[in-house]
Amino acid sequence: MADLSIVFAGIKAPNPFWLASAPPTDKAYNVVRAFEAGWGGVVWKTLGEDPAAVNVSSRYSAHYGPNRQVQGINNIELITDRSLEINLREITQVKKDWPDRALIVSLMVPCIEESWKFILPLVEATGADGIELNFGCPHGMPERGMGAAVGQVPEYVEMVTRWCKTYCALPVIVKLTPNITDIRQSARAAHRGGADAVSLINTINSITSVDLDRMVAHPIVGDQSTHGGYCGSAVKPIALNMVAEIARDPETRGLPICGIGGIGNWRDAAEFMALGSGAVQVCTAAMLHGFRIVEDMQDGLARWMDQHGHATVEAFRGQAVGHTTDWKYLDINYKSVAHIDQEACIGCGRCHIACEDTSHQAIASTLKADGTHAYSVIEEECVGCNLCQITCPVENCIEMEAQDTGKPYLNWTQDPRNPYREAS
Numbered sequence: 001m002a003d004l005s006i007v008f009a010g011i012k013a014p015n016p017f018w019l020a021s022a023p024p025t026d027k028a029y030n031v032v033r034a035f036e037a038g039w040g041g042v043v044w045k046t047l048g049e050d051p052a053a054v055n056v057s058s059r060y061s062a063h064y065g066p067n068r069q070v071q072g073i074n075n076i077e078l079i080t081d082r083s084l085e086i087n088l089r090e091i092t093q094v095k096k097d098w099p100d101r102a103l104i105v106s107l108m109v110p111c112i113e114e115s116w117k118f119i120l121p122l123v124e125a126t127g128a129d130g131i132e133l134n135f136g137c138p139h140g141m142p143e144r145g146m147g148a149a150v151g152q153v154p155e156y157v158e159m160v161t162r163w164c165k166t167y168c169a170l171p172v173i174v175k176l177t178p179n180i181t182d183i184r185q186s187a188r189a190a191h192r193g194g195a196d197a198v199s200l201i202n203t204i205n206s207i208t209s210v211d212l213d214r215m216v217a218h219p220i221v222g223d224q225s226t227h228g229g230y231c232g233s234a235v236k237p238i239a240l241n242m243v244a245e246i247a248r249d250p251e252t253r254g255l256p257i258c259g260i261g262g263i264g265n266w267r268d269a270a271e272f273m274a275l276g277s278g279a280v281q282v283c284t285a286a287m288l289h290g291f292r293i294v295e296d297m298q299d300g301l302a303r304w305m306d307q308h309g310h311a312t313v314e315a316f317r318g319q320a321v322g323h324t325t326d327w328k329y330l331d332i333n334y335k336s337v338a339h340i341d342q343e344a345c346i347g348c349g350r351c352h353i354a355c356e357d358t359s360h361q362a363i364a365s366t367l368k369a370d371g372t373h374a375y376s377v378i379e380e381e382c383v384g385c386n387l388c389q390i391t392c393p394v395e396n397c398i399e400m401e402a403q404d405t406g407k408p409y410l411n412w413t414q415d416p417r418n419p420y421r422e423a424s
Contacts, residue, residue: 002305003312004298006040008279009171009197009256011129013102015040016313017269017294020260020281021106021132021175024291026080028090032097037291038298041102043199043281046079046134047087047123048108048146049115053078061218063208063234072232073284074208076139076219079108084122092126102279104173108134108146111156113163120168130170133160135186136177136202139228151177151202154189161193171196173258176242178235179205183242187252197256198246199281201239203229232284236262240275247276247321264293266300273313274320332415333407336384336400338362338377344397347372351388351398359387 004015018041019025019034026045034042055078063072080087095103105128109115123131135151150156157174164172174190176183178201187198205227207217217225239261246252259272264285272280285293310316340351340363352375355363362381366374377388389398413421 002302002310004040004302004305006279006313008102008258009130009173011041011102011104011171012100013040013279014100015294015298016273016279017297018042018102018104018258018279018281019286020283021045021104021134022283022287023077024283024286027082028094031090031094031103034286034291034294035094035098035101038294039101039291041104041129041279043104043106043132044087044091044128046106046108046137047084047119048079049110049119050084052081052083055081056221058219058221061208061228063230063232070232070284070288072206072208072230072234073287074206074219074228074230075203076221076226076228078139078141079106079134079137084119088122088126091123091128095127095129102130103128104130104132106132106134106175108137108141111145111150111160116160116163117167120164124168124170128170130173130196131164131168132173132175132199133164134175134202135160136175136179136200137229138177138179138203138205139226148177148179148202151175151186152180154185157186157189158193161190161195165194173197173199175202175260176200177202178238178242178261184245184249184252187246187249187255191252191255195255197258197278198252199258199260200246201235201242201261203231204235204238206230231261233262233264236268240271243272243277244275244321244324247318248324264289266297266304269297270301270304270316271320273317275324276318276321278313278317328412330411331409332412333405333410335403335405337379337382337403338384338386338388339399339401340375340377340388341397341399342374344394345375346394346397347374348393349373349375350391350393351375354387354391359385363388 006013006016021043025042031042059077061074062070065071105123137147141147172195174195176186190198210217243259257277258279259277260281263269263280263282269280352363352365360383362378364376392398
């Protein structure tokens with residue numbers, strides 16, 4: 001079997017699957033259960049100054065798909081509501097009992113140098129493997145000048161990261177907020193401040209739904225609500241893009257990345273790794289299905305790696321980065337056309353309706369003798385948009401086939417029709 005062990009930012013772990021800083025890592029009881037299940041590491045739920053934060057009830061709401069499948073969870077929970085002393089004592093014991101697992105401590109204190117100077121030695125004394133700076137929490141804490149209030153200002157990110165590198169010998173991972181125009185600016189700031197790695201994404205500002213009888217959004221606290229942090233499978237595309245942006249940015253190239261956001265199985269994890277992540281963090285999937293999902297994650301990733309000849313995670317990490325570019329460099333002369341496998345087609349007509357009503361009228365509908373319809377692609381009208389393939393309920397029934405146009409590679413910067421084209 002493939003070797004799943006990793007060294008991330010100098011931190012060793014038996015596998016790349018870590019639990020993110022969240023309710024599943026709030027106390028020793030949970031963390032020990034996670035390690036017993038096979039997780040390679042955890043990021044302990046964010047510690048802060050005493051007195052501890054005070055949470056409200058309720059705290060979660062969800063966005064559902066068909067059959068009440070949870071697409072995403074919105075939470076308004078704050079950092080730990082347990083005392084600093086209790087957390088530090090439990091972290092010390094857990095690390096002593098599980099020396100082979102990665103144990104990272106998430107931190108959030110006011111943007112004051114003395115506050116960081118005070119807490120960092122206390123955390124380092126626990127024997128923890130590293131710290132993660134929570135610069136992303138979008139609710140509750142920003143009103144106090146912490147969380148996303150720091151992460152949205154690159155100068156603050158750089159400043160606090162530098163403080164941590166000054167007062168702490170542990171690896172410093174900076175957790176970035178997605179609630180920002182350009183994630184690269186925050187990553188560059190963390191890099192300038194001396195960060196050993198970045199992790200992303202933290203949760204996205206959201207309101208998942210509204211109770212139309214009570215006229216208040218969820219989650220409901222009395223007769224009020226507020227925006228919260230959105231996570232789960234629905235945020236994965238956003239997270240993948242932001243990871244890729246940092247991985248291919250010349251100013252942060254080589255900076256270790258811990259991928260977070262919608263990871264629920266081994267394939268999700270492999271996609272983050274292909275775009276540059278050296279480790280991944282999971283939260284929502286564990287909350288929905290329990291800690292034992294890590295067994296399938298490890299088994300699936302190892303089997304896939306074996307099939308593709310990847311002996312280690314590092315062997316394929318980042319291989320998709322070089323194939324990710326800006327739109328202006330895509331080949332305008334490349335063409336693909338949809339092809340429908342008539343044997344697999346169930347005649348539902350969804351591809352025809354989608355193309356006829358909202359796309360390019362490139363799928364013909366023919367009435368057969370038995371009263372059913374057959375669907376075929378009108379190749380000269382097909383622009384290769386993939387809509388038919390997306391709407392088809394049968395996997396692999398519609399494939400996009402590359403066409404030989406006989407034309408050379410041409411991107412928008414080279415196209416004579418572009419008045420701003422770059423000089424050759």
